Amino acid sequence: MTSKRTCCVSALCGLALMLCGCPRQTAERLSVDADTIDTVRKVLEAGVASSGAAEVALAEPTGWATVTGKFTLSGTAPANPTLTIDKDTAVCRAGGTENRVVVIGPGNGIQNVLIYVSSKVPNDNPAWIHESYEKVRTAEVTFDQKNCVFLSRVGVMWAPQTMMVKNSDSVGHNTKLDSTFGAKSENFTVPANSPGIAYLPGGASTRGPFPVSCSIHPWMIASMMVCENPYFAVTAEDGSFTIENVPAGVELEFRVWHEKPSFIRDEVSVNGSPTKWKRGAFKHKSEDGDTLTLNVVMDAAVFN
Amino acid sequence: MELPTRKAMKLSVIRHWFVSAVAVVALAGPMAGCSRNEATFNRNEAYVKNQERLTKETFSAERKADLDEVLSGLFGTPDRPIVPALGDIDVASVMDATKLHFAAGPVGRDERGRARGLYREHCAHCHGVTGDGGGPTALFLNPYPRDYRRGTFKFKSTPRQSKPTHEDLKRILIEGIPDTAMPSFRALPDNEIDALIHYVRYLSIRGESERSLVQYALFELEPADEEANIEEERLFDLTSGNRSDRAAELREYVGAIVQKWLGAEAEATAVAPPSWLANGAELSHEREVELLKHGRDLFYGKVAACVKCHGDSAIGDGQTTDYDDWAKELEPTVPGALDEYLALGRFVFPPRNVRPRNLRMGHYRGGRKPVDIYWRIFNGIDGTPMPALSEVLKQEGEEKIGVTHDDIWALVYYVRSLPYESISQPVAVEAAYQRERQ
Incomplete structure (x- = not known):
């Protein structure tokens, strides 16, 4: 009798288990069948032996142009958050308690907008890099901090340059x-009053800036962009910028970025006409000696 | 009591056998069925979310399916790992197919009687089958087990962002990590340790490739545009015509990661002994006392500023609210963001603050040898707030602010003396360096 009951119980348990079934494949687990793996593998390995894709002959620039303009705000920018400054207060409180994410200057100019050329530019080809940039190539860029505030909220440099990370505190x-x-x-230790520690980026990207922070004073933040080419600018207090000697006669892609909205993708007004940039990018081809003027008006809602 | 008839007995036996058979089948069915499921890798949903939030774009379900296919084609599955073919790159010296076979798969023996499934036997319960630090025991450990997929390793002889050398990984496996749940695997034979190192690199390269491809899709591929009725650009499409261009591009991303591992051996920081030990000299007691004082001055001073995080008494209480780079990806300080990440499921753990080491304990996670501590101070600790204290050579006629090679050695001496220094009489700290207590 006992064995019969045991059997019944096991049978019931077993049936219950069968009904519940195996654990379902959850979405986060990936399951690809063996045939697909094999096919994908063959496709990925095809052409490994051949030495890459053929070089595409690029059109050569025919001269140099200027890109200039101004970013202004329409409406009232949202208030910036307040920082809690609780370390080294004697030095740091002088830096203020405003987290200066959105900085609006005279004439409603938007400061710290980054604009750069995101097209591939051959960095060592004088047809692409104007001679005026040869001095820039070897120039040192300074990235300083004072009263526990990074003096460049948006730092930008060209990959071959050296950046001196200073400490004026x-x-x-x-x-x-x-x-x-x-x-x-x-992650440098930057001693008090240090004249600078050299940062050699050793690489670049068109994918936008990366964060900079201080672990000792966690409220200190900034962004840093290492560009592949020297064609970039960060808007000044009044929202203005100029990039000189940009290759002309070739179509270039530009990208526009700001810390709060990241790449500008909301509708903005460019020289009076409503424009939407896909991932903050637009393309333009200048002729030799041209000046492209971009007067961009952004609605305050972009910064919400 | 009536005796059962022969027929009834026969029926009872039949019924008994029938019920038993049902029981056996019913129990065996689910067991066999479930265990036949192959182990699978987890997708890095947290990183997808992180990049979606950064780019303000959506990583669609189709892209996820593409990503799964590409990764499986490049790296295979946990039971059948593949070493990606990358042309001229010497992949085998980073991840060797035979060694991966040895470490991968379910625990057991292969047809020649050699151990298989070493990773699942020794590592997966904490680090997870995927190497995502999400094994079944992970949530109960502090610190959480390492997630290899970031490609970041803390305790190594190479600078920040460089990969650890073979010897660095071996050291961790042999010694374990004191003050954490990571045990020593000294008892394993050399070839098994070696196979595990190759497998950890494989998981790390696979994980870093996944991240690289997620980023690539969100930054470089055309997004869908509903207004213009444009479909999004596929990450990988088996049915499309120009697959080979994309394949070459994908291989390039993976190749770049493998190259970093190949470069690690050459990037190890060679450490010369301090000048006072040059030419076999011996350290006098007086000189040692002097050095300890110098080290202490540096520790509390404005140049090295160790006191800022390790605290006035070096018990690790100077900076307790920061996070390591793994936790920072869950944006713990951004209001509302963390909940989005935690909602992704059981492989995303609530982030914990990273604590500076309590230097009074005498536990050194990356090793207690003087050279280990030198590397920690000189290179910093990758993935954490611990910065690098690079040496600045004092040039003649020019006063540079920084430390010398010997200064770093003096710090090493002082740090190693801290467990024995009296804590009841704290060193007076100059006013600018005193930590405010609020």
């Missing part, structure tokens, strides 16, 4: 450059 900092694209990541 009487307290020690560390500068953590968290690059996830191309350029190197670093």
Whole structure:
């Protein structure tokens, strides 16, 4: 009798288990069948032996143009968040408690908008890099901090340049450059009053800036962009910018970025006409000696 | 009591056998059915979410399916790993197919009696089958087991963002990591340790490739445009015509990651002994006392500023609210963001603050040898807020602010003396360096 009951119970349990079935394949687990793996593998391995794709002959620039303009705000920008400054207060409180994400200057100019050429530009070809940039190539860029504020909220440099990470404070900092694209990541100890520690990015990307922070003073943040080419600008206090000697006669892609909205994708007004940039990008071909003027008006809603 | 008839007995036996058979089939069915399921890798949903939030774009279900296909085609499955073919790149010295076979798959023996499934036997319960640090025990451990997919390793002889050398990974496996749940695997034979190292690199390269492809899709591929009725560009489409261009591009991304591993050995920081030990000199007691004082000055001073995070008493309480780079990807300080990540499922753990080491304990996670501590100070600790204290050579006639090679050695001496230094009489800290208590 006992064995019969045991059997019945096991049978019931077993049936219940059968009904519940095996654990379902959850979405986060990926399951690809063996045939697909094999096919994909063959496709991916095809052509491994041949030495890459043939070089596409690029059109050569025919001269140089200027890109200039101004970013202005229509409406009232949202208030910036307040920072909690609770370390080294004697030095750091002087830096203010405003987290300056959106900075609006005179004439409603939007400061710290980054604009750069995201097309592939041959970096060593004088047909593409104007001679005026040869001095820039070897120039040092400074990235300083004072009163526990990064003096460049949006830092930008050209990959072959060297950036000196300075400290104008009487307290020690560390500068953590968290690059996830191309350029190197670093986390420097920057001694008090240090004249600078050299950052050599050793790479670049067109994918936009990466965050910079200080682990000792966690409220300190900034962004850093390492560009593949020297054609970039960050808007000044009044929202204006100029990039000189940009290759003309070839179509170039530009990208527009700001810390709050990232790449500008909401509708903006460019020289009076409503425009929508896909991922903040637009293309333009200038002729030799041209000046492209971009007067961009952004609605305050872009920064919400 | 009536005795059962012969017929009734026969019926009872038949019924008994029938019920038993049902029981056996019913129990065996689900067991066999479930165990036949092959182990699978988890998709890195947290990173997809992170990049979606960064780019303000959507990584569609089709793209996820593409990503799964590409990764399986490149790396195979946990039971049948594949070494991606990358042309001229010497992939085998980073991940060797035979060694991967040895470490992968279910625990057991192969047809020649050699151990198989070493990773699942020794590592997967904490680090997870995927190497995502999401094994069944992971949530109960502090610190959480390492997620290899970021490609970041903390305890190594190479600079930040460089990969660890073979020797670095071996050291961790042999010694374990004190003060964490990571045990020592000293008892394993060399060839098994070696196979595990290759497999960890394989999981890391696979995970980093996944991240690289997610980023590539969101930054480089055309998004869908409903207004213009344009479909999104596929990450990988088996049916499309120009697959070979895309294949070459995908291989390039994976190749770049493998190259970083290949470069690791050459990037190890060579550490010369301090000048006072040059030419076999011995350290006098007086000199040692002097050095400890110098190290302490540096520790509390404005140049090295160790005190800022490790605290006034070096017990690791100077900076307790920061996060490591793994946790930062879950945006714990952005209001509302963390909930989005935690909603992704059981492989995303609530982030914990990263604590600076309590230097009074005498536990050194990356190793207790002087050179280990030198590497931690000189290169910093990758993936954490611990910065690198690079040496600045003092040039003649020019006063540079920084530390010298010997300064770093003095710090190493001091740090190693901390467990034995009296804590009841804290060192006076100069005013600018005093931590405010609020």
